[in-house]
Amino acid sequence: MESFEITTVDSGIRERKIVPISEEVPLTITVNGRELATLLCSPEYLRNLATGFLYTNGLIREASSLKSLTVDRDRWNVTVDIEGEGLDEEFVFKRIYTSGCGKGVIFHNPLDLINRKRLENDMRVNSTDITALMKTFQKRSEEHQRTRGVHSGALATPEEILIFRDDIGRHNALDKVIGEALYRHTGFPDKILLTSGRISSEILSKVLRCQMPLIVAAGAPTNQAVKLARQANLTLVGRVRGNRMNVYSGEERIC
């Protein structure tokens, strides 16, 4: 956990508070000299994580299949040598590389490709509008109310929700919203992205890609998401519950 000074808002009343936020690190796993995957994860128990990841993805059958496993916490790297033990290593690698990646596709640094200059955007939103938007947003998904199995995403103005999408993956729900916004040519500079989920650096990178000034989440952010939002001058509001919310970055846009 890392401590951040943030602004809390409760029924319009603002307060500065120091709060603990979960850490996120990018861990690259290299197997027999080949880079296999980069996971965004919490920084503890990395030996456990690499071992479990290799096992659940079928590359080892027991812990003793690991000839060596080295954790480098400076470079966030785990280097592993494994036995062949009947597993067709080429086959496994080929499957991963050719079938591609799922909702967790990430680059070494998900923000490498993104314009890192500070966002100049003087949008202002009332905290009471955010409360009202999130109340509507969280009641909007019939599927969530019936199944509890999906996350939601939306594109909104301070007054109303323009596009709303559900998905079993919180990344997918936001990609669906952004995809529809591109077809409708809504533009992003005066819009707000809403999500029912938590915010990692991957989620934040979607907002940055759109150069949207404001993301509002029911869930909590990671430390990397907060840092990136502050660097990019983006407003990050999280843990919205009733009239309460936490403003982790860009509080001058919330009035």
Place this chain on the structure above:
Amino acid sequence: MESFEITTVDSGIRERKIVPISEEVPLTITVNGRELATLLCSPEYLRNLATGFLYTNGLIREASSLKSLTVDRDRWNVTVDIEGEGLDEEFVFKRIYTSGCGKGVIFHNPLDLINRKRLENDMRVNSTDITALMKTFQKRSEEHQRTRGVHSGALATPEEILIFRDDIGRHNALDKVIGEALYRHTGFPDKILLTSGRISSEILSKVLRCQMPLIVAAGAPTNQAVKLARQANLTLVGRVRGNRMNVYSGEERIC
């Protein structure tokens, strides 16, 4: 949504009920003739999803960059042709292929590599033990209580939690638990996996890989997770809240 007949248990009282469960499909996105990614997603708005995914991953800059986009709902395929438009396509592909995949690494069918025969395991667990385990489990994470930013996973017997791990990713939390179990040689056939999250086919495939008879989740499963659990004769308990729980598969192990 798809309807399933399941068993609900409330303070030991069992009932058969038909409940709606979210659908999950594997969607493969092919760009300019090359397979880019397979996403596990909800089956609606696939054109939105593919467009948003390509945009947030930097392969297109606007909807008009798509020369064509075809959705094949029989094969769950989206085939896209995009303009070069200054983006170095080789570079983007190379980055994805060489930096590998994050927490959403999946294969075309995550269960291809797994022994699909029905699990023969006559473990029995009292529903009151599950209630007690989940009460302990959900209070156990100090980090979750302070940050709300992590998911938890645990390996348990019906009597107690043996291994407990937190992570910002629910996949990672389970991989950390399973990794530690391999080092400790706990064995899996008489154990229960606990998770604070939802259950997709990827999460279920981890339990199958371990040949564990029982997974218990605070969250809801997808339809594919329920189907796979039934095929594999694995007990899947979800939406545990207080004395209530849903048994989606293998109810004979719950007494």
